[in-house]
Amino acid sequence: MEQTKELILSWWWNLGIVGAGFIVGVFVDVVIFRQLKRLAVKTEWPGDELIWSALAKKMPFWGLLVGFAISIPFMPISPKLAVGISRATYVVLILSVTWVLAKLAADLIELSSQSGSGTVSTTIFKVLAKIGVWGIGIAVLLHHLGVSIAPVLTAFGVGGLAVALALQDTLSNLFAGIQIILAKQVKVGDYIKIDELNEGFVTDINWRNTTIRALSNNQIVIPNSKLASTIAVNYNMPEKVLSVIVQVGVAYDSDLEKVERAAIETAADVMQNVPGGVAEHQPFIRYHTLADSSINFSVILRAKEFTDQYLIRHEFIKRLIKRFNEENIQIPFPQRVVHYAETNTVFNTEIDTKKSKNYSSNNFSR
Numbered sequence: 001m002e003q004t005k006e007l008i009l010s011w012w013w014n015l016g017i018v019g020a021g022f023i024v025g026v027f028v029d030v031v032i033f034r035q036l037k038r039l040a041v042k043t044e045w046p047g048d049e050l051i052w053s054a055l056a057k058k059m060p061f062w063g064l065l066v067g068f069a070i071s072i073p074f075m076p077i078s079p080k081l082a083v084g085i086s087r088a089t090y091v092v093l094i095l096s097v098t099w100v101l102a103k104l105a106a107d108l109i110e111l112s113s114q115s116g117s118g119t120v121s122t123t124i125f126k127v128l129a130k131i132g133v134w135g136i137g138i139a140v141l142l143h144h145l146g147v148s149i150a151p152v153l154t155a156f157g158v159g160g161l162a163v164a165l166a167l168q169d170t171l172s173n174l175f176a177g178i179q180i181i182l183a184k185q186v187k188v189g190d191y192i193k194i195d196e197l198n199e200g201f202v203t204d205i206n207w208r209n210t211t212i213r214a215l216s217n218n219q220i221v222i223p224n225s226k227l228a229s230t231i232a233v234n235y236n237m238p239e240k241v242l243s244v245i246v247q248v249g250v251a252y253d254s255d256l257e258k259v260e261r262a263a264i265e266t267a268a269d270v271m272q273n274v275p276g277g278v279a280e281h282q283p284f285i286r287y288h289t290l291a292d293s294s295i296n297f298s299v300i301l302r303a304k305e306f307t308d309q310y311l312i313r314h315e316f317i318k319r320l321i322k323r324f325n326e327e328n329i330q331i332p333f334p335q336r337v338v339h340y341a342e343t344n345t346v347f348n349t350e351i352d353t354k355k356s357k358n359y360s361s362n363n364f365s366r
Contacts, residue, residue: 014071021067025060033059050111054104058096065093090144098137105129123206124177169225173208176224181205186227190236191306194222215307235306241278244301244309246316248285249294251330256295259329260285266323267301270316276308277301293332 037052069089072082106126180186186202192212193199200214210227212220235242250259267283281302289296301316303309324331 014075017071017074018064018067021063021065021070022060023063024067025063028063029057029059050107051104054100054107058100062093062096065089065096069093087145091141094137094141094144098134098141101137102130102133105133123204124174124181127207170208173224176228177205177207177210180210180224180228185237186210186232186234187236190234192235193233194227194230198222240305242303242306242309244303244312246299246301246313247296248299248320249291249296249331250324251293251332252295254295254329256287258327259297262323262327262329263297263299263320266320267299267316270312270319271301274312274315276304277312278304293334 033052033056037056069086072086072089075082075085077085106129109125109129186192186205188202188204190202191200192202198212198214198220200212200220202210203213203219204211205224208224210222210224212222214220248263250256263285264283267285271277271281271283272279283299283301285297285299287295287297299316299320301312303312321331323329
């Protein structure tokens with residue numbers, strides 16, 4: 001009877017320890033973390049809000065596991081079973097903490113990129129962060145289970161050499177992606193041009209390839225090794241603002257001073273009133289070619305970013321044609337005047353007449 005009471009008391013004692021751990025976890029989550037969240041809202045760095053949000057609602061579960069682990073030595077069970085349950089409890093605890101920290105590390109990298117601090121928001125960095133956190137978590141787990149890490153690292157080293165030889169192309173793309181990111185010559189959000197068929201906005205740089213979204217909304221996938229070794233034009237570097245050059249031609253009898261004034265005033269109006277135009281830019285023109293039917297010149301405008309140039313060019317052409325019509329400035333059609341001698345025409349006509357007569361007489365004789 002006494003043994004039964006002691007056994008029941010022991011289980012109630014262990015249940016109390018587990019319950020106490022759970023209550024402490026709830027207290028930390030509801031009271032302490034709530035206050036920390038309120039303080040985090042007042043700070044300028046949004047990362048602290050992300051941290052408390054990631055840890056929220058996890059503390060009761062972790063408190064329950066810790067309380068259970070503390071109570072195991074006091075449970076009326078065999079030592080061998082107690083060791084097994086204890087190890088299983090710590091495995092669950094370590095894996096859950098590692099999972100939360102890995103996700104938090106990836107989210108912080110994403111947040112860092114959005115804040116414009118210089119870190120590029122790419123899948124490759126988030127994947128590497130998760131691998132690093134999981135590697136540390138597994139090392140801690142193995143150490144807790146009594147497994148020596150040194151032989152494991154040696155085995156990974158030998159196996160890693162074989163894997164590296166088998167995955168040369170994959171590793172080449174991986175290191176090329178890291179090189180692209182660290183060089184900061186191509187970043188997510190940049191508009192780049194590889195060749196005449198491949199250009200668009202960079203949407204991601206992962207461990208294998210770079211993804212580009214074309215203006216047609218199609219997706220272009222380029223291996224990192226190819227992007228790192230090719231010649232690419234980045235329209236966002238060193239700045240997003242770029243020149244917009246429009247080619248125009250006027251008739252030879254045009255007043256070029258009048259043409260220049262009309263073109264510059266129209267371009268200035270476009271810069272001021274069309275979205276995407278650089279208001280502080282002073283447009284200018286440059287005559288450059290005496291063509292077959294026109295005097296050609298370039299009008300230089302400015303756009304805030306690559307896609308703005310289409311609307312700017314569209315509006316400028318519309319307004320320039322209207323202004324030229326008002327000023328009676330002619331934009332000629334392509335034409336070519338051909339001069340020929342009249343005597344040659346008469347001579348050729350006489351030859352053709354003689355050939356016709358000879359042909360008729362031959363037919364008659366037959």
